[in-house]
Amino acid sequence: xxxxxxxxxxxxxxDDDHGLLEHLRAGDEDAFQALVERHDASLRRVAxxxxxxxxxxxxxxQETWLAVVRGLSAFEGRSSLRTWIFSILVxxxxxxxxxxxxxIPFSSLETDDSPTVEPAAFAADGxxxxxxxxxxxxPESGLLSAELREYLLDAVDELSPAQxxxxxxxxxxxxxxxxxxxxxxxxxxxxxxxxxxxxxxxxAALLPLMELSR
Amino acid sequence: xxxxxxxxVGDPLVxxxxxxxxTDYLDGALPEAERIRFEAHLxxxxxxxxxxxxxxxxxxxxxxxxxxxxxxxxxxxxLRAFRDLRPGNDR
Numbered sequence: 001x002x003x004x005x006x007x008x009x010x011x012x013x014x015d016d017d018h019g020l021l022e023h024l025r026a027g028d029e030d031a032f033q034a035l036v037e038r039h040d041a042s043l044r045r046v047a048x049x050x051x052x053x054x055x056x057x058x059x060x061x062q063e064t065w066l067a068v069v070r071g072l073s074a075f076e077g078r079s080s081l082r083t084w085i086f087s088i089l090v091x092x093x094x095x096x097x098x099x100x101x102x103x104i105p106f107s108s109l110e111t112d113d114s115p116t117v118e119p120a121a122f123a124a125d126g127x128x129x130x131x132x133x134x135x136x137x138x139p140e141s142g143l144l145s146a147e148l149r150e151y152l153l154d155a156v157d158e159l160s161p162a163q164x165x166x167x168x169x170x171x172x173x174x175x176x177x178x179x180x181x182x183x184x185x186x187x188x189x190x191x192x193x194x195x196x197x198x199x200x201x202x203x204a205a206l207l208p209l210m211e212l213s214r
Numbered sequence: 215x216x217x218x219x220x221x222x223v224g225d226p227l228v229x230x231x232x233x234x235x236x237t238d239y240l241d242g243a244l245p246e247a248e249r250i251r252f253e254a255h256l257x258x259x260x261x262x263x264x265x266x267x268x269x270x271x272x273x274x275x276x277x278x279x280x281x282x283x284x285x286x287x288x289x290x291x292x293l294r295a296f297r298d299l300r301p302g303n304d305r
């Protein structure tokens with residue numbers, strides 16, 4: 001008999017508020033556990049944008065979950081559940097950073113405008129000298145190979161705080177651009193520049209692995 | 215950005231510019247004329263087609279990535295809080 005973790009049942013429902021909120025309000029522990037598993041690591045990554053130590057980030061994340069539990073019955077659903085959870089986190093992380101007087105200056109302006117792909121990859125006419133290396137993907141799922149996926153999160157954690165926060169919310173959590181701008185106080189253009197540079201860096205971090213396996 | 219604006223209107227897009235427009239393209243944020251140049255280049259360039267496809271794979275893989283669950287003790291504490299504080303549990 002295969003053991004099915006209770007949270008598997010809600011894995012897909014977590015990205016969609018409909019139904020989930022009802023389960024949570026009814027006190028369904030499996031639903032709550034699935035929600036924690038889905039967002040906990042992302043919350044910690046975003047928290048690290050504002051506070052300096054991982055202990056402080058852990059505490060902020062824990063406070064956030066407690067605030068979510070307490071606030072569930074009053075949550076009016078004007079934003080998505082996910083936005084609500086992350087906005088609680090951002091507020092708490094900011095407060096914590098001020099209290100510790102150790103806030104990381106959140107440089108939302110990406111001032112680096114150097115090219116994201118090595119200029120040497122292009123000929124004088126701006127075309128590829130040779131086609132760029134491809135990232136290995138599973139032919140069935142279209143996702144990166146299991147080996148590469150192991151390195152993805154490490155690469156995300158190496159990014160600058162603003163880039164890490166944006167790519168976490170956009171690509172790991174799957175939040176739409178407008179939501180991310182609102183949460184982090186970014187303009188749409190800046191949000192996109194940060195995302196663009198973050199994705200290019202993560203890609204670049206994976207490329208040496210591709211070349212090794214060749 | 216400076217290097218994005220170097221082209222004249224109507225110039226065909228080259229690979230060097232293409233790679234910097236991928237995120238805008240995927241977000242549907244390119245102005246119409248730029249989008250047409252982008253897609254025209256895409257149709258004739260295998261290298262850039264691969265680059266765009268890789269970006270999609272990267273984003274998809276980040277979304278699907280599963281992470282080790284939060285520390286079990288913390289999770290247990292949260293679950294207890296959920297049990298105690300959940301609506302309707304008026305004790």
